[in-house]
Amino acid sequence: xxxxxxxxxxxxxxxxxxxxxxxxxxxxxxxxxxxxxxxxxxxxxxxxxxxxxxxxxxxxxxxxxxxxxxxxxxxxxxxxxxxxxxxxxxxxxxxxxxxxxxxxxxxxxxxxxxxxxxxxxxxxxxxxxxxxxxxxxxxxxxxxxxxxxxxxxxxxxxxxxxxxxxxxxxxxxxxx
Numbered sequence: 001x002x003x004x005x006x007x008x009x010x011x012x013x014x015x016x017x018x019x020x021x022x023x024x025x026x027x028x029x030x031x032x033x034x035x036x037x038x039x040x041x042x043x044x045x046x047x048x049x050x051x052x053x054x055x056x057x058x059x060x061x062x063x064x065x066x067x068x069x070x071x072x073x074x075x076x077x078x079x080x081x082x083x084x085x086x087x088x089x090x091x092x093x094x095x096x097x098x099x100x101x102x103x104x105x106x107x108x109x110x111x112x113x114x115x116x117x118x119x120x121x122x123x124x125x126x127x128x129x130x131x132x133x134x135x136x137x138x139x140x141x142x143x144x145x146x147x148x149x150x151x152x153x154x155x156x157x158x159x160x161x162x163x164x165x166x167x168x169x170x171x172x173x174x175x176x
Contacts, residue, residue: 003075004052006063008042028090032065032076035097040067046090053078060106060142065095075100077139098139105173107132108143110164114151124155130174133161137170 008030011022019029028046033039042065053061064073076095084091098104109132118124133146146164153159161174 003062003064006052006065008044008065011041011043030093032095060108062139100139103136103138105136106142108135109145111145111147113147113149116150116153118153118155122155134173135170141167143167
């Protein structure tokens with residue numbers, strides 16, 4: 001897993017009016033919490049966020065956030081992206097600081113591999129009930145996706161969470 005760089009600026013202004021001005025300037029309010037320090041309010045350009053998250057869901061993407069005055073960048077995972085329901089524009093981001101030697105819980109998308117025998121030979125329909133599973137692992141071992149091989153599934157067969165192949169040291173929290 002690669003760690004993406006994200007440029008941010010700290011912000012002092014809080015409240016609806018200040019956040020509205022920030023959005024009119026073309027920035028998105030964000031917060032960085034966790035890691036044993038006080039939460040830090042941030043402002044980030046939406047184009048930088050989209051570039052850093054290109055091709056990925058928010059969950060499980062690691063970013064390096066460099067704050068003024070910090071010698072080292074802070075590694076964080078994107079916990080939540082909030083969108084305006086009407087305009088579909090990014091309105092807020094939550095980052096959680098992580099330590100690379102401690103396990104974290106992240107949601108990882110599932111990806112269907114192959115064509116189910118029940119679909120191909122018996123005219124069945126493949127129903128995917130879980131589009132993501134919650135996984136516990138070290139931040140450096142977060143998989144981009146979990147492949148689910150369905151080629152052996154016939155009608156009325158199921159693939160369960162316990163059958164998923166996880167990276168070394170990973171555990172599934174989603175009930176089997």
